[in-house]
Amino acid sequence: MNLIMNAIDAMSTREQGLRELLIQTFQDSPYRVHIEVRDSGIGVSEETLRQMFEPFYTTKAQGTGIGLSISRSIIEAHNGRLWAERRGTAPGLSLHIVLPRASSTAESDTQ
Numbered sequence: 001m002n003l004i005m006n007a008i009d010a011m012s013t014r015e016q017g018l019r020e021l022l023i024q025t026f027q028d029s030p031y032r033v034h035i036e037v038r039d040s041g042i043g044v045s046e047e048t049l050r051q052m053f054e055p056f057y058t059t060k061a062q063g064t065g066i067g068l069s070i071s072r073s074i075i076e077a078h079n080g081r082l083w084a085e086r087r088g089t090a091p092g093l094s095l096h097i098v099l100p101r102a103s104s105t106a107e108s109d110t111q
Contacts, residue, residue: 010041
């Protein structure tokens with residue numbers, strides 16, 4: 001939810017152009033699921049890209065700087081990975097989450 005809210009905030013400051021938010025999921029491999037949250041917001045500087053997951057780093061006037069840090073910690077606690085990348089020449093940012101799929105044993109235990 002935090003990644004989606006950040007994307008919406010980034011797009012709300014744009015004065016012109018389309019505001020698009022794409023959330024997609026796909027199987028990255030037989031063992032991993034990939035989630036992408038892509039926006040057409042204002043994007044970030046190289047410095048921000050390097051620091052945005054650090055605790056208490058924020059670019060928002062009312063931000064605490066803990067949302068992305070906590071999000072990354074939760075994902076890593078589940079053996080996943082969270083990172084951000086620029087969209088080339090397109091406006092905005094892409095955030096990626098890769099998580100391992102549940103094992104077939106765990107899936108059969110829940111049925």
